[in-house]
Amino acid sequence: MKREFISKSGVEVEVGIDNKGEITVSLSHSNLGEIAEQNVVYDGYRQAFCWQVNRQTAGVTFHEQDTKIIKDESEKMACEWRDAVVPGLDELRDAYYDVDAYIDKFNKMMEDENNDGCCPPKGIDIDIVEELEKKYPAAAAYIVAESYEGSSWFIKSAAGSRAAERIMAGEEHGIVMVDMQKEIDAGIDYNN
Numbered sequence: 001m002k003r004e005f006i007s008k009s010g011v012e013v014e015v016g017i018d019n020k021g022e023i024t025v026s027l028s029h030s031n032l033g034e035i036a037e038q039n040v041v042y043d044g045y046r047q048a049f050c051w052q053v054n055r056q057t058a059g060v061t062f063h064e065q066d067t068k069i070i071k072d073e074s075e076k077m078a079c080e081w082r083d084a085v086v087p088g089l090d091e092l093r094d095a096y097y098d099v100d101a102y103i104d105k106f107n108k109m110m111e112d113e114n115n116d117g118c119c120p121p122k123g124i125d126i127d128i129v130e131e132l133e134k135k136y137p138a139a140a141a142y143i144v145a146e147s148y149e150g151s152s153w154f155i156k157s158a159a160g161s162r163a164a165e166r167i168m169a170g171e172e173h174g175i176v177m178v179d180m181q182k183e184i185d186a187g188i189d190y191n192n
Contacts, residue, residue, distance in 0.1 A: 015070065017077045085168055088136025092143060095129045141173035145180060155187030 083090060105121035133140040145167060148160025163180035167173050 015073045015077060017081050082168070085170060086136075086138050086142050088132060089139040089142060092129075092132045092136055092139045095132050096143070098124055099126060099129060138167060138173040141177050142167045144177070148180070148184075153187075156184050159183040159187070 079090065102121055102124045109115050109117065109120055142164060145160045145163035148156050149164055151157045151160065159180045162183070163176050166176045166179075
């Protein structure tokens with residue numbers, strides 16, 4: 001997948017993504033030829049995106065808007081790639097965020113001693129999360145693996161990280177989750 005455009009500073013930009021989710025940005029100028037090719041650090045199995053452009057490359061100065069456009073295009077391609085590899089990931093994440101936001105608002109209402117409960121937060125359909133988990137089991141498995149990745153116990157964190165990478169690589173999510181749990185169980189046995 002590739003996208004091409006010309007930046008404000010006259011630089012021809014080509015943003016591409018391969019089947020592993022690695023993004024490459026090529027910059028060229030009609031007078032200077034190929035300026036630079038940069039592999040963007042994009043952690044495809046997470047939402048994190050690190051981007052840095054050398055603002056002065058071979059005599060061409062980038063405008064702030066140019067870097068923003070390149071970053072936005074790269075992020076857009078990464079999201080499209082991620083959704084193609086694990087369908088429903090963003091949709092399921094949004095549903096989880098909605099439930100968390102509702103719980104937070106409800107708890108704030110309950111903690112407010114001046115609130116008599118007559119204006120509770122707008123209710124949400126919690127069943128939608130369960131429906132989405134059934135509809136997109138790979139996305140649900142990925143989110144579980146991703147949450148394990150944030151564990152403070154290094155064995156659980158490493159197992160979650162490997163599982164998330166394997167799911168993004170296209171492996172069958174059921175097998176990956178079983179392997180992840182075996183790895184965690186082996187760590188528990190080792191530590192006891």
